[in-house]
Amino acid sequence: MSASPAIEAGTVSAREAAASVVDPEIRVITIDELGILRAVEEDSTTGRITVTITPTYTGCPAMDVIRADIRRALAVAGHLDAEVRTVYSPPWSTDWISEGGRAKLAAAGIAPPAAVPAAGVVPLTLAVRCPQCGSPETEQVSRFGSTACKALWRCRSCSEPFDHLKAL
Numbered sequence: 001m002s003a004s005p006a007i008e009a010g011t012v013s014a015r016e017a018a019a020s021v022v023d024p025e026i027r028v029i030t031i032d033e034l035g036i037l038r039a040v041e042e043d044s045t046t047g048r049i050t051v052t053i054t055p056t057y058t059g060c061p062a063m064d065v066i067r068a069d070i071r072r073a074l075a076v077a078g079h080l081d082a083e084v085r086t087v088y089s090p091p092w093s094t095d096w097i098s099e100g101g102r103a104k105l106a107a108a109g110i111a112p113p114a115a116v117p118a119a120g121v122v123p124l125t126l127a128v129r130c131p132q133c134g135s136p137e138t139e140q141v142s143r144f145g146s147t148a149c150k151a152l153w154r155c156r157s158c159s160e161p162f163d164h165l166k167a168l
């Protein structure tokens with residue numbers, strides 16, 4: 001019996017453990033790729049871990065699940081003394097989603113949000129592309145998709161419905 005090295009206590013850094021937590025709503029992407037995970041600090045005296053996260057949406061119920069999942073992942077990695085702090089400033093934006101995260105969203109049929117223009121720039125209306133066929137001929141069906149953080153869209157070319165992560 002050889003235990004997976006990933007879950008052997010003490011061998012995984014607190015940073016790696018926290019970064020491995022997947023978003024409970026978008027199971028294909030980690031909180032690190034999503035840009036929610038801001039910092040993982042270890043107190044050199046006490047060994048206490050402080051994880052800082054920024055929610056994607058205020059009141060997103062997934063945050064409670066994420067906090068619990070982070071503590072569990074840290075405990076599995078041997079970091080039992082851990083605290084998860086939530087900071088709201090600077091606010092999360094979809095710009096924080098990594099390139100790898102965007103690719104995973106697209107592969108899962110979730111249209112990655114368009115980059116948010118910088119402050120002072122007049123935003124252009126960007127087409128939401130269908131993750132199935134790539135067509136820009138899409139329309140919003142409902143402001144709320146499978147979760148409050150996603151909107152339901154439909155492709156006019158292939159008629160496939162898909163979730164679009166709302167850009168902030």
Ligand SMILES: [Zn+2]
Nearest residue numbers: 130133155158
């Ligand atoms: Zn399509």
